[in-house]
Amino acid sequence: MKKITPIFLIFLLSIISCSEDNDDNVSQITTTFNFSHNWDGTPVTNSDFNAIKFTNANGEQLSIERLRYLVSKITFTTNNAEKLVLNGYNLVDVTNNQNLSFSSSTLIPIGSYSDVTFTFGFNNEDNSGNYEDLNSTSWFVPAMLGGGYHYMQFDGKFLNTSDTEQGFNYHAIRAADNPGDNPTFPQDTFFNVSLGEVIISNNATFNIEMNIAEWFKNPNTWDLNVLNQMLMPNSDAQIMMFENGQNVFSLKSIDQ
């Protein structure tokens, strides 16, 4: 065989070796999480904002002017209890119709999962990080309350007992007492939302619903005439938000 033949073989091999094998990713899929919103079943978008058109469980009529919340640690738990955590977090901004859909760069193997969960807000470890994007959009919590970040900012107006529009700031954060240099934390107020068991066979889109009315409903019937503003330093109010938040999210469907 002439010398030229091995040279060409090496050349061809080097070219072919650069191409992606089609079967490399066949069992890895992408996931997308869509967030939509309703008020006891009636769809809500930012076009419904700025008008008194909702009534909460306590009978108060109210408007929504600003709604954004943080979702993190989306986790797929395998049947062997292995946890696959998607990279990144997502600040859902309903006000500006931004980030209503979140796709992580993390790929997930097809298969059966005993649970899919996400965290509303940040867990305490993540909450101690420093995030340039969240700082840039004024999402931080004052250091006197332990620092970290909001879990949710839900602002609007309600008709008070004098039938006058009054502002409310339903801001969920990590509950803190003794504001100052050494605040204390009565209990965790982030929570994990379980979407249940899933079988993943293809690229999957999870359609998640937030029933906004639930924030005012169960187990605490929220009285906006009593709890409307300055709720961040109010740890009792934060714990009530945590309790009411347990039934706010639901999995509507999975498209794959």
Add this chain to the structure above:
Amino acid sequence: MKPWKLHIICLFIVCFSCENETIEQYIATPSPLEIPKLFKDNILAPIIPVDNPQTEQGVTLGKKLFFDPILSIDNSISCADCHAPENAFSDSDRFSDGVDGIFGNRNSMPLFNLAWNYDEKFFWDGNTFSLEHQAFVPVSDPIEMKSSWVNVEQKLQQDPEYPNLFEQAFGTSKIDSTLITKAIAQFERTLISSNSKFDKFLLGETTLTNQELNGFNIFMDEARGDCFHCHGSDKNPLWTDNIFHNNGLDETFSDLGLGAVTGDPADNGKFKSPSLRNLAFTAPYMHDGRFATLEEVINHYSEGLKNSSTIDPLMKKVSEGGVNLSENDKTDLKAFLLSLSDYEFINDSNFKQE
């Protein structure tokens, strides 16, 4: 020639034929912004348009244009007349007068840290997208410089210096409005303010007085100042959210602000949150300069709020006029706010006319 040599030559021809042909293109000297540590550590990178990178020659040209009254119809006023360096590039007058002595109806906005306006909405009502487009507006505004861009282009083209400066900055001596505004925007992006006393405190280079520290606590306390939801914090050195709010100035609106831009009545009476940096130099305050002093501003938020349909829900205790700060708290809050003023910025020779 042996066959294998022919193969190799063909291979090289095939490989190199794929490469783009080199086109000679003038590139000025890059001059990237120097990002302050607190900015780098805490917030996203500044917005620099891909078609207008910062260059030494571009910034030099932009600075000359900024201070040159040649942009106005009668060569009487420059950008700096309403955006004076000693006022953190604002105007100490409530309203600014243009070439005909006619006054506008809004206070001149200060100019600093503009590259970190992530939504790129400029002016009090956000009516213009991008800093380059912002620079287009005052030149032809009939009550400001009252010029026309054709006229400005001609004057600059006939000037003994400018064609060469444009050649150095952009590789062409043919002057047009796009290049003029690009140069001005480059200069404006260099106006970075990051050396206030509070910055130095955060960097561990100085200490604050007890009054300033208490003022910061009031600023961050949702039950007292609650300023941080709109005006930054130790985590956001811009000291603004660059978003539009109705902060309870009026019950009815003679100036619709953002509402006139969007056409949405829910935006009536909303104006951009200004940065709280450099308040020592930027009086009077608010979009219409209605408050001459910081005391008046603090009194407004403390007990002067006026209700309206679009008042921001973040305004607290509106029915009582506000949160009713104590006199001590007001004094301390003012002391803290003044610690955000950057004397190095207003005295920086790079930002002054030579």
